[in-house]
Amino acid sequence: MKRWLAVYAVAFYAFLHLPLLTLAAFSFNSSRFTVWDHFSLTWYRAMFHDPQILAGTWNSVVIAIWATTIATVAGTLCAYGLWKRESRFITGGLYLSLITPEIVTGISLLALFQWIFRWLHWHLGLYTVVLAHVAFSVPYVVIVVSARLRTIGPTLEEAAMDLGANEWQAFLRVTLPALLPGIIAAALLALTVSFDDFVITSMVAGVDSETLPMVIYAMARRGASPVINAISALITVGFGVLIILSERVREA
Amino acid sequence: MNRRRFFLGLSGLAGCAHDTRPRLNVYNWSAYIAPETIPGFEAEFGVQVRYATYESNEEMLAKVLTGNSGWDIVFPTHNRLQPMREYELLARLNHAWLPGLKNLDPRFQAPVWDPELAWGVPYMWNGTGIVYNRSIQPPLSRWADLWNAAFKGRLTMLDDPEDVLGACLKKLGYSFSATLPQELRAAERAAIAQKPLVLAYLNAEVRDQLVSGDVLVAQLWSTTAQQAIDAAPHLTFTYPAEGFPFYCDCAVILRESRRVRLAHQFLDYLLRPDVSARIVEATKSATANGAARALLPEAVRTNPVLYPPAETYDRGEWPRTLPPAAQRLRDRIWTEIKSA
Amino acid sequence: MRLRSWFLFPTWVWMTVLFLAPLAIVLAYSLLTRGTYGGVGQPWTLENYSRLLDPLYLAILLRSFVMAAAATALCLLLGFPAALFIARAERHRNLYLQLVMLPFWTSFLVRTYAWMFLLRDTGLINTMLLKIGIIHGPLPLLYNDGAVLLGLVYGYLPFTVLPIYATLERMDPALAEAAADLGARPWTTVLRVIAPLSKPGIIAGAVLVFIPCLGAYLTPDLLGGGRTVLVGNLVQNQFTTARDWPFGSVVSIALMALVTVLLWAFLRTRKEPLV
Numbered sequence: 001m002k003r004w005l006a007v008y009a010v011a012f013y014a015f016l017h018l019p020l021l022t023l024a025a026f027s028f029n030s031s032r033f034t035v036w037d038h039f040s041l042t043w044y045r046a047m048f049h050d051p052q053i054l055a056g057t058w059n060s061v062v063i064a065i066w067a068t069t070i071a072t073v074a075g076t077l078c079a080y081g082l083w084k085r086e087s088r089f090i091t092g093g094l095y096l097s098l099i100t101p102e103i104v105t106g107i108s109l110l111a112l113f114q115w116i117f118r119w120l121h122w123h124l125g126l127y128t129v130v131l132a133h134v135a136f137s138v139p140y141v142v143i144v145v146s147a148r149l150r151t152i153g154p155t156l157e158e159a160a161m162d163l164g165a166n167e168w169q170a171f172l173r174v175t176l177p178a179l180l181p182g183i184i185a186a187a188l189l190a191l192t193v194s195f196d197d198f199v200i201t202s203m204v205a206g207v208d209s210e211t212l213p214m215v216i217y218a219m220a221r222r223g224a225s226p227v228i229n230a231i232s233a234l235i236t237v238g239f240g241v242l243i244i245l246s247e248r249v250r251e252a
Numbered sequence: 253m254n255r256r257r258f259f260l261g262l263s264g265l266a267g268c269a270h271d272t273r274p275r276l277n278v279y280n281w282s283a284y285i286a287p288e289t290i291p292g293f294e295a296e297f298g299v300q301v302r303y304a305t306y307e308s309n310e311e312m313l314a315k316v317l318t319g320n321s322g323w324d325i326v327f328p329t330h331n332r333l334q335p336m337r338e339y340e341l342l343a344r345l346n347h348a349w350l351p352g353l354k355n356l357d358p359r360f361q362a363p364v365w366d367p368e369l370a371w372g373v374p375y376m377w378n379g380t381g382i383v384y385n386r387s388i389q390p391p392l393s394r395w396a397d398l399w400n401a402a403f404k405g406r407l408t409m410l411d412d413p414e415d416v417l418g419a420c421l422k423k424l425g426y427s428f429s430a431t432l433p434q435e436l437r438a439a440e441r442a443a444i445a446q447k448p449l450v451l452a453y454l455n456a457e458v459r460d461q462l463v464s465g466d467v468l469v470a471q472l473w474s475t476t477a478q479q480a481i482d483a484a485p486h487l488t489f490t491y492p493a494e495g496f497p498f499y500c501d502c503a504v505i506l507r508e509s510r511r512v513r514l515a516h517q518f519l520d521y522l523l524r525p526d527v528s529a530r531i532v533e534a535t536k537s538a539t540a541n542g543a544a545r546a547l548l549p550e551a552v553r554t555n556p557v558l559y560p561p562a563e564t565y566d567r568g569e570w571p572r573t574l575p576p577a578a579q580r581l582r583d584r585i586w587t588e589i590k591s592a
Numbered sequence: 593m594r595l596r597s598w599f600l601f602p603t604w605v606w607m608t609v610l611f612l613a614p615l616a617i618v619l620a621y622s623l624l625t626r627g628t629y630g631g632v633g634q635p636w637t638l639e640n641y642s643r644l645l646d647p648l649y650l651a652i653l654l655r656s657f658v659m660a661a662a663a664t665a666l667c668l669l670l671g672f673p674a675a676l677f678i679a680r681a682e683r684h685r686n687l688y689l690q691l692v693m694l695p696f697w698t699s700f701l702v703r704t705y706a707w708m709f710l711l712r713d714t715g716l717i718n719t720m721l722l723k724i725g726i727i728h729g730p731l732p733l734l735y736n737d738g739a740v741l742l743g744l745v746y747g748y749l750p751f752t753v754l755p756i757y758a759t760l761e762r763m764d765p766a767l768a769e770a771a772a773d774l775g776a777r778p779w780t781t782v783l784r785v786i787a788p789l790s791k792p793g794i795i796a797g798a799v800l801v802f803i804p805c806l807g808a809y810l811t812p813d814l815l816g817g818g819r820t821v822l823v824g825n826l827v828q829n830q831f832t833t834a835r836d837w838p839f840g841s842v843v844s845i846a847l848m849a850l851v852t853v854l855l856w857a858f859l860r861t862r863k864e865p866l867v
């Protein structure tokens with residue numbers, strides 16, 4: 001049976017990875033059709049010359065960094081707070097937020113912003129997208145950090161307090177460093193979810209906040225283009241490297 | 253945003269480039285401008301233009317409806333002008349600031365949707381018809397031809413309720429802008445009868461599949477059809493005999509804009525014959541600018557797909573803004589067709 | 593106030609402003625009437641909710657339910673053996689897990705687009721099959737329910753592998769050994785002993801897949817060719833093309849209610865909390 005499982009595993013991983021690998025492979029195809037012509041970097045060149053793609057990437061990076069920072073801080077504090085003191089209200093809310101379909105989150109946030117803008121005369125923009133991303137990232141951070149907290153257990157902190165540290169010092173000097181791998185994992189998750197998001201972003205984006213997924217979607221709607229293959233290949237490689245690096249940091 | 257600014261901004265993580273020039277925000281359809289149009293305007297007037305694109309009127313309207321979107325200029329299709337006016341979203345055009353209006357084709361000097369040209373400047377126009385593979389004999393000429401079972405799985409229709417219902421209505425001999433429930437229901441039955449033959453409801457993305465031969469027959473807008481024909485000479489286009497719609501995208505200034513003068517200058521810039529002609533060259537669309545059209549090469553100027561001759565043109569109609577009840581019924585019918 | 597209460601403060605703010613307030617607004621919208629060309633206005637009415645009971649929309653909800661259930665079942669069927677393989681592997685377990693999660697880290701949009709690229713009539717699969725000569729005309733692989741199902745399964749498969757693996761990893765190996773000692777063949781052991789014991793992981797995986805699939809919007813949009821309307825498409829359509837925000841809000845609330853009921857049922861069966 002072990003052999004069957006191994007065969008199955010090979011097929012399984014092939015199913016998971018071949019589509020992306022094929023996409024990446026054909027980003028080097030000089031022709032736009034699925035018949036291999038010859039190796040070429042034209043699509044990568046086209047990608048770097050397209051101002052919309054560059055602007056979208058820049059916006060995605062800025063939004064992801066802001067949203068990740070805010071969500072990680074808020075989520076870590078929340079996970080720690082929940083660990084010390086239960087709050088059914090917050091726990092229930094976190095669950096509910098996790099299961100809310102993306103489209104519902106998107107339209108509800110759009111409704112909120114438009115209602116606020118009636119009084120304040122502001123516009124949709126980068127900041128609304130950041131707020132929206134924080135909105136759906138916090139639960140993910142809380143889950144990851146909570147899991148890590150449960151693994152650590154309360155003993156370290158209790159020991160510190162027995163030795164004379166107050167609550168704040170115990171948290172800062174003992175728990176937080178022990179929590180760091182979990183925080184990094186949570187931040188990575190928040191970063192990925194934010195960079196990748198399309199549905200919610202497209203609803204709350206403003207004048208100058210077009211993100212990379214929005215650019216990709218618009219291109220896909222206009223017809224297949226190998227430039228999308230090139231972008232996809234770069235995103236895959238980029239995040240793959242990021243994951244591997246974070247694993248190294250975690251193990252260190 | 254160009255590459256230089258991209259790397260400039262990288263050094264400062266603030267996320268916004270510091271620029272003291274006046275700014276204009278323009279929201280247009282995708283692939284509807286030439287690469288040098290915006291930089292040319294920026295250079296000549298010493299301003300910065302923020303340019304973004306959308307794929308549908310509704311996508312644009314959803315952002316603009318609050319009256320607080322941040323955009324100065326958008327390009328709605330002509331039959332959206334009336335609702336936008338009713339919602340007080342538009343700024344009235346000052347003709348004194350638009351000397352270029354005289355460049356418009358006579359047909360668009362007093363269009364039926366805006367006789368005084370008080371609200372929008374006609375920009376580009378197109379019609380909906382049938383693009384098909386020349387291998388199909390006899391040549392297609394009617395909407396009714398799209399109900400032929402021989403095309404099963406090789407036919408696409410537009411993912412647009414107005415166009416699909418309109419084609420069914422014309423096939424049955426009704427007006428494109430019909431409002432009577434029994435006419436709309438009859439059109440719905442025709443659409444549902446056709447659905448098994450339809451491969452998918454696709455807009456511009458069907459172009460590649462026409463070129464590669466996946467799709468033999470498609471309901472498509474003339475501009476996109478011309479792009480497909482340019483890429484694959486085995487395709488041809490026809491305006492159906494029963495009648496078909498024309499659409500004109502108009503440049504409007506939003507009432508929320510605080511740079512009305514600059515916006516007018518941009519619209520006047522777009523009205524310049526050379527600028528408009530360059531856009532046409534880049535996008536292969538049909539311009540409402542008569543002076544620009546005169547500058548185009550003969551083959552483009554008389555292209556029957558983009559600029560249909562008089563007898564074809566007379567068979568077309570400009571869709572009207574529909575009363576709310578009829579619009580609601582059409583929306584519901586569209587959901588029913590898609591779920592069938 | 594104790595330190596621990598301050599810690600929860602940012603989350604309180606987040607929840608009230610960015611989660612509850614928007615939902616309250618959506619609830620309010622569901623009770624209003626649609627504006628002529630979009631937006632909402634008076635009067636307050638329950639009419640939108642009665643519209644939901646129309647067979648057309650109930651059929652859409654049912655179809656979404658079936659599609660999500662099918663995707664969940666397939667994900668579980670495909671994910672269980674993979675989780676078993678990883679749990680039984682002697683070395684490189686972490687690597688295998690990372691390889692499972694790697695596609696998840698890339699954009700969902702990109703993964704869906706990859707299938708468009710493969711399944712089209714002139715896509716890679718058809719081109720290869722035609723070249724080999726197995727088929728003589730392209731297969732209609734794209735723009736149907738099958739393609740949507742494939743896209744959903746591909747997108748959420750990792751979500752079943754991880755919880756099932758977590759349960760399998762904690763399982764006492766002595767149980768499997770005992771079954772073998774009693775004469776059970778390997779497959780019987782798996783079916784009669786291991787699978788039932790991994791129920792918590794299976795249920796967790798099912799919930800993690802079913803709920804997003806129910807509200808899926810991108811996959812049916814891109815891979816379905818606009819031929820089917822699922823709940824996610826309906827909501828999106830009502831807020832854009834149809835400009836009927838109140839009805840769109842009603843459908844959203846119905847979707848949320850359904851999902852909340854499922855979540856509540858799931859939490860009842862689970863002993864260990866998620867947060």
